[in-house]
Amino acid sequence: MSAVLASERRKWRKPPFIRNPLARWGLIVFALAYLVLAIGSMEVNWQRVYEGLERGKQFILAFSHPDFTSRWSDISAGMIESVIMTITSTAAGIIISIPIGLGAARNIAPLPVYYLCRGIIAVSRALHEIIVAILLVAIFGFGPLAGFLTLSFATIGFLAKLLAEDIESTDRSQSEAVKATGASWLQWINYGIQPQVMPRLIGLSMYRLDINFRESAILGLVGAGGIGATLNTAFDRYEFDTAAAIIVIIIVVVMVLEYLSGMIRARLQ
Numbered sequence: 001m002s003a004v005l006a007s008e009r010r011k012w013r014k015p016p017f018i019r020n021p022l023a024r025w026g027l028i029v030f031a032l033a034y035l036v037l038a039i040g041s042m043e044v045n046w047q048r049v050y051e052g053l054e055r056g057k058q059f060i061l062a063f064s065h066p067d068f069t070s071r072w073s074d075i076s077a078g079m080i081e082s083v084i085m086t087i088t089s090t091a092a093g094i095i096i097s098i099p100i101g102l103g104a105a106r107n108i109a110p111l112p113v114y115y116l117c118r119g120i121i122a123v124s125r126a127l128h129e130i131i132v133a134i135l136l137v138a139i140f141g142f143g144p145l146a147g148f149l150t151l152s153f154a155t156i157g158f159l160a161k162l163l164a165e166d167i168e169s170t171d172r173s174q175s176e177a178v179k180a181t182g183a184s185w186l187q188w189i190n191y192g193i194q195p196q197v198m199p200r201l202i203g204l205s206m207y208r209l210d211i212n213f214r215e216s217a218i219l220g221l222v223g224a225g226g227i228g229a230t231l232n233t234a235f236d237r238y239e240f241d242t243a244a245a246i247i248v249i250i251i252v253v254v255m256v257l258e259y260l261s262g263m264i265r266a267r268l269q
Contacts, residue, residue: 059240067241078230082216093155101163124157133224144225151212170196206261
């Protein structure tokens, strides 16, 4: 093993401009000059930076005594809203992603369906959740409906793409054996494709559930409901102890979801 590593190490050679000390120092000076010019072009207000450091200090100190009680009704309502948004959007996204993922797999879908489903996936992945949330808030108004639609839309692009790639990389011998028995298209999908991709689909769904909960906290900052709206209100009121409590709750929930998803994936494997 050591001989192989030594051989690989001998194969790699530094580029000439790195071996040349003058070129190396010139590159360092150029990088530093560019960094200085870039910072200067930002027109930083150092007075505001100083004031922000003081607020940042107060916020960090608030983690030593987070306030879970004074705004508990708002925190619990926002958390329940986020959980409902997360579960419903993930379920809706999974249901819609399965047929789109099947259509986006080149080895099982006809060419027109393939291009259509790939186009849907591309549009879903091209738009960031924040942009979609802003658009939907403008259309439907403030509240969890915009958050639910945003997370469902994002889930479709995420799951359908990965599901299609898993279907395209399935073992062809198993699916061809099912097809050779005279099975219909649905039977072929159910017995030849589904057993190979189902464990991966469940694992990805649990992972997306985790992502959707974290995204629900962000979407609330633009008015799409959830615990993020409560967090934004706490920051606007400079209630850093309440904001610290909300962040602690978010961290705990994400850790619990990560633990549960790990257990489910371990059982499936």
